[in-house]
Amino acid sequence: MADSDSRLDRRLAERDKQLVPYLMAGDGGLEWTRVFLEVCDRPGVACVELGVPFSDPIADGPVLQAAARRAIEAGSSLKAVIALVEKFRRKNDTLPLAVFSYANPIAKMGLEDAFKAIAEAGADLVMMPEVPLEESAPFREAAAENGLGVVLFAAPSTDNARLMQIAEHTRGFLYLIGRYGVTGASKELGGDLDAALNRVQAVARTPVAVGFGLSTPEHVEYVHARADLAVVGSALVERLHQAEDPVAACRAFLARLMPE
Amino acid sequence: MRSDPYFELYGGVFAPETLVAPLEELEAAWLDARDNPEFLGEFDRLLRTYAGRPTPITFCQRLTEQLDVHVWLKREDLLHTGAHKINNTIGQGLLAKRMGKERLIAETGAGQHGVATATAAALLGLECRIYMGAVDAQRQRPNLERMKLLGAEVEIVEAGTATLKDAISEAMRAWTADPVSTHYLLGSVLGPHPFPNIVADFQSVIGREARAQVIETLGGLPHVAAACVGGGSNAIGLFRGFLGDPGVKLVGVEAGGRGLAAGEHAARFATGSPGVLHGCCTYVLQDEDGQIQPTHSVSAGLDYAAVGPEHAMLRESGRARYVHETDQSALAAFRTLARTEGIICALESAHAVGWVIRNAESLAGQSVLINLSGRGDKDLDHAIGQLGRVLSAETKEF
Known part of the structure; x- marks a missing residue:
């Protein structure tokens, strides 16, 4: 059984402003992902989102679409991600892990079975980008039964009444999608983000994470001036894919984004 | 919501x-x-005044004589832009x-x-x-x-x-x-x-019109209402007109492609299972990891891995029945309808026609209303190339 709250809580208590890296599990091979997880376990990283590749990722831009395709070709799947978490947990009991999956791989395994297996492997949180508040109840119940938390999303288009409910039902943190559009790097943050973040901070009962579009130390700094957690996905995934020495690249990029 | x-x-x-x-x-x-x-x-x-409604229903005189099935077509192929x-x-x-x-x-x-x-x-x-x-x-x-x-x-x-x-x-x-x-x-x-x-609301005009038209022309309801099912909008449009008539059998025809091996068809109800794709929970073609499988159909309009959720409900309740027809059956029907009735239909719609032709024996004496959802102009190049192969396959058979 995952000891979800405490693992994340301990981590969050270490410092206020932290990073949440996203990895596409199996991009480059599952063994590489396990090594990247070890590299990610450093001060200033609150949690890692471990992406389960899906064939039709409607919330993702070109970088994560391509990464998902590579990961599937390399044999990754929800089952493989669960096995990866289990293997990682045998050596590391401190780094909080969020399994980030589209709904279908979970539905195919069966909601109860999937969440039980995810929890037993040692993950802490589950994130599902196309399961909004309306559809989340059965997922939240199955998660709670297994000691997992479901992270809910808010967006610039979310109205205040929904925000209240999302703030009430999210676990671990509240993920604010920082802008309109899909995942992938933006040049600048701002605009939609500032207004949305003000509204979210007013009702949040958990730390707030901001994601979508963050790719530079300046972006992370911008988010950290306004929220606790900064999510970096596409920019990290693309770097690891391009790098000749991905472990060194991972270490260097995290250090640049979040000096220890 | x-x-x-x-x-x-x-x-x-x-x-x-x-x-x-x-x-x-x-x-x-x-x-x-x-x-x-x-x-x-x-x-x-x-x-x-713009799209061309109401579309007529057409009685297929020669096809009816050939099959001993009373075949009626709802002519959505006559609409502006060529389909429903x-x-x-x-x-x-x-x-x-x-x-x-x-x-x-x-x-x-x-x-x-x-x-x-x-x-x-x-x-x-x-x-x-x-x-x-x-x-x-x-x-x-x-x-x-x-x-x-x-x-x-x-x-x-x-x-x-x-x-x-x-x-x-x-x-x-x-x-x-x-x-x-x-x-x-x-x-x-x-x-x-x-x-x-x-x-479904906007397409239900098809079934509403068709029901009134068959009652006026036949003096009663058809035994069967059939339509091809890709996502399934033309079929839902037709079916919604007859949901309250339990005596009318509803038949949805999916793309059987080249057979039921993975990647060779789009018959979601034949080999698919419940899943979530593009915003809804429905029957989808997927592998054991929940990845969406590739599909194939000679008709691009039926070539999709998921089916509308209302169809999943109608199938589960038994109100509608779902079958599938192969590329070959659709191509043969495409040609038959052209030669017996002078109507070149869309390859999508030809799947529904093909189902009626292949099941003429069990449908003998019954009246069948087919939604002819589109015309075949768009398919000519593609279909004529494919038809050569069907013809040669038939020659071998006989």
């Missing part, structure tokens, strides 16, 4: 949070418009205007929905961008040119399998980037609520 997103176990709103507000806005506009006499009057006026798709694009186009949207975006497979959307956009003075898979753009070149002529921008989608499924994904992604000024005009009874209900 103010209305029920579910058809029993199927449907729902599996959309990114960014799209929930636009979906709620759309639902509110639809709930308001569907009871609004002014909106309904304008919709009806455009269907009559225009019913929905005019309806949603009017909704978009009502919501103050400036731009329509849509996905297209064969190009029929893209052309119908571009047409509605031109008619209503809206900007238009169509997402089309690179593979489909290649095999449906004339429709690509039509959309451009109608003033639409066409964005070619190279991602994934570069077909309809990927065009839908890309259109949804584009909608998340600008949901405030853009309306996503989804083309079938698919996607997150309220789309399956909205599209």
